[in-house]
Amino acid sequence: MNTEISTVWDKMQKMVNDFIILLPNLVLALIVFAIFFFIARAIKGVVRNLTRDRRQARNLGMVLGRLAQGTTILAGLFISLSVVIPSLKASDLVQLLGISGVAIGFAFRDILQNFLAGILILLTEPFQIDDQIVFKDFEGTVEQIQTRATTIRTYDGRRIVIPNSELFTNSVIVNTAFENRRLQYDVGIGYGDDINEAKRLILEAVNHTDGVLENPAADALVVELADSTVNIRARWWVQPPRRADVLDLQDRVLINIKNKLTANGIDLPFPTQQILFHDQTEATDGDRTRQREGWPAGKGEVPQPRTISNALSKLKFQVNGSEAGKAKQTTTDQDN
Structure with a gap:
């Protein structure tokens, strides 16, 4: 011991x-x-x-x-x-x-990846703080660029935290990268309207809107012959390209275009459709000799098409004949 x-x-x-x-x-x-x-x-x-x-x-x-x-x-x-x-x-x-x-x-592979991506973003500066960017479904103003993630403030007052590795490896739209930004909107006029006159009126309405830049100049181009309209694309430049300014200016430009065109008689038509009646009734249902729709070419005599005017004429004749028959029957009863 x-x-x-x-x-x-x-x-x-x-x-x-x-x-x-x-x-x-x-x-x-x-x-x-x-x-x-x-x-x-x-x-x-x-x-x-x-x-x-x-x-x-x-x-x-x-x-x-x-x-x-x-x-x-x-x-x-x-x-x-x-x-x-x-x-x-x-x-x-x-x-x-x-x-x-x-x-x-x-x-810590993901953390290190985001860290290195954050360093590269800070060095290359594809966007800066207070820039307004669009990334996938997110759009807003850049608040902070940290080593792990970048935070943006959406226009409806929410904060989105995006990992830097995703920002560095995917496409990002920077709306405020340059001083000027071009906006555009398609205006549909009727086929019967004068295209050149409509383009002149559109440019006049755009150029008379406060905030639209004179240089680069605005323009109006025909971009589509649609089903019921001739579409003219109005394009104009604004400065600065902030979201609130863009929406406010676009609102005033479109109001001026609409008022200018309607005041000078230019049609702004609604979409129209042509309705064709189905050529098949209970009388012709299943009868290939009388039923036109779906008739294969080269398989015998093809039934002739029925027009709406002929159908209405027959209907009118039937109605008039029925009314005449009723009147005649009433007269006969009274005589008796």
């Missing part, structure tokens, strides 16, 4: 002695780590200050500042470990970092 107690006591004394010997290294390691920590904070502040004036670069500066801070702290940690454990070589640290990096890469 005394031997076991003596052994434990010797081990405890050895641990205390080793700690006392290691204590200066621990203090030095803490000092080194604290120095690197404050250096990392200073580097982060410098990077953020360099990009403070630019709105888009501000997010990039924050990301780069955090990366620089993390890298500096990691380097300080490795140096501190080398001070505490002199036998720990730099090659061992690099090997440990490589194995850990592979493991972390597999575990």
